[in-house]
Amino acid sequence: MSQTAKLVLEDITRTFDGRKVVDELSISLQPGQVTCLLGPSGCGKSTTLRIAAGVDRQDSGRVLLDGQVISDNQHHLPSEKRSIGLMFQDFALFPHLTVAQNVAFGLKGSGKEPAVTVMLERVGLINYGDKYPHMLSGGEQQRVALARALAPKPNVMLMDEPFSGLDNRLRDGIRDETLHILKEEGTSVLLVTHEPEEAMRMADQIALMRGGKIVQIGAPYNIYNNPKDREAAAFFSDVNVILGVAENFQTQTPFGLFFTPALQDHTDVEIVIRPQHLKIDFDRNGTGPNETSTDGVPARGVVQRARFLGNESLVELRMDCDDSTLTAAIPGVFLPKDGTPLWLSMRRDRCFVFPCVKQKSA
Ligand SMILES: Nc1ncnc2c1ncn2[C@@H]1O[C@H](COP(=O)(O)OP(=O)(O)OP(=O)(O)O)[C@@H](O)[C@H]1O
Numbered sequence: 536m537s538q539t540a541k542l543v544l545e546d547i548t549r550t551f552d553g554r555k556v557v558d559e560l561s562i563s564l565q566p567g568q569v570t571c572l573l574g575p576s577g578c579g580k581s582t583t584l585r586i587a588a589g590v591d592r593q594d595s596g597r598v599l600l601d602g603q604v605i606s607d608n609q610h611h612l613p614s615e616k617r618s619i620g621l622m623f624q625d626f627a628l629f630p631h632l633t634v635a636q637n638v639a640f641g642l643k644g645s646g647k648e649p650a651v652t653v654m655l656e657r658v659g660l661i662n663y664g665d666k667y668p669h670m671l672s673g674g675e676q677q678r679v680a681l682a683r684a685l686a687p688k689p690n691v692m693l694m695d696e697p698f699s700g701l702d703n704r705l706r707d708g709i710r711d712e713t714l715h716i717l718k719e720e721g722t723s724v725l726l727v728t729h730e731p732e733e734a735m736r737m738a739d740q741i742a743l744m745r746g747g748k749i750v751q752i753g754a755p756y757n758i759y760n761n762p763k764d765r766e767a768a769a770f771f772s773d774v775n776v777i778l779g780v781a782e783n784f785q786t787q788t789p790f791g792l793f794f795t796p797a798l799q800d801h802t803d804v805e806i807v808i809r810p811q812h813l814k815i816d817f818d819r820n821g822t823g824p825n826e827t828s829t830d831g832v833p834a835r836g837v838v839q840r841a842r843f844l845g846n847e848s849l850v851e852l853r854m855d856c857d858d859s860t861l862t863a864a865i866p867g868v869f870l871p872k873d874g875t876p877l878w879l880s881m882r883r884d885r886c887f888v889f890p891c892v893k894q895k896s897a
């Protein structure tokens with residue numbers, strides 16, 4: 536790392552009722568970068584953020600700001616002394632203050648008014664300055680909370696699902712504007728979300744969380760294209776899973792051989808592929824396309840269900856070889872009828888090969 540990280544969480548553990556909700560988690564925020572904590576509900580994202588903010592305290596581990604320890608088992612700098620911008624999941628506006636006063640709350644000295652006007656303009660609420668929070672919709676209140684958090688231009692910003700209450704169209708605009716402001720100010724951001732698309736859109740680095748731990752961290756492109764395991768792949772889109780068994784460092788499947796040099800004989804293998812990366816071909820009297828090195832061996836199936844989603848169609852096929860169901864996403868101009876035989880092949884460079892992990896029973 537070339538620069539000192541702005542904010543570092545080091546081996547943080549937090550236990551509630553004997554359960555480790557955050558489990559020896561470490562992460563650092565680089566100057567001017569947006570890091571997204573991404574993971575399913577209950578995996579410990581908000582708890583991690585609250586510890587970074589100082590409103591909750593870890594059982595063990597340290598928090599550092601600009602290289603200085605601000606929280607360990609002896610010291611704990613309270614939240615209000617950390618000069619960190621915060622926006623929590625349950626953001627609360629001051630009910631007795633107007634919108635403009637809410638936004639001005641964290642600002643000091645002269646020049647408050649123009650700063651408030653600029654912020655209200657940026658979140659699309661320029662005519663709302665004199666209103667009180669109860670006169671606003673949920674989404675409008677959320678935008679005021681965003682403006683309030685962004686107005687003091689903090690060096691470090693912690694945000695918990697800051698766009699969750701906004702409708703799709705508004706959310707895209709506000710999200711882009713927020714990112715623009717944060718980048719313009721060179722703010723280091725830890726942003727919590729459970730939406731992969733939001734993380735991909737916002738993040739310089741994504742930290743994928745599961746069960747209180749970070750399972751993978753990296754740039755969105757890398758996380759999406761090199762997931763660590765099936766679950767990591769499946770967090771970003773639906774996936775197809777083709778099963779096999781490793782023998783002699785290779786695994787035989789209906790789609791041809793896959794090399795599995797790192798896996799011992801008899802290891803159960805799962806080949807994972809996103810629906811977008813399956814290719815469809817027409818059936819010509821029982822034959823399909825030729826085998827190629829890029830797409831492997833094609834296998835035949837029969838359309839069970841095809842759904843038109845606009846940009847793309849999702850086609851579910853029951854495979855002749857083993858009656859399994861695979862889903863392909865194809866351009867929306869094509870919508871095959873149920874019962875149509877089609878050939879599927881897999882883009883080899885888009886397949887992920889993992890040893891099978893036993894599913895935990897629910
Ligand atoms: N103060 C608390 N006391 C007891 N349990 C808690 C407390 N705070 C959080 N938990 C539990 O810790 C787990 C993680 O909670 P957390 O709020 O960090 O999840 P999250 O990843 O933010 O989820 P979501 O996406 O739903 O907001 C949950 O099971 C939650 O019930």
Ligand SMILES: [Mg+2]
Nearest residue numbers: 580581582624
């Ligand atoms: Mg949460």
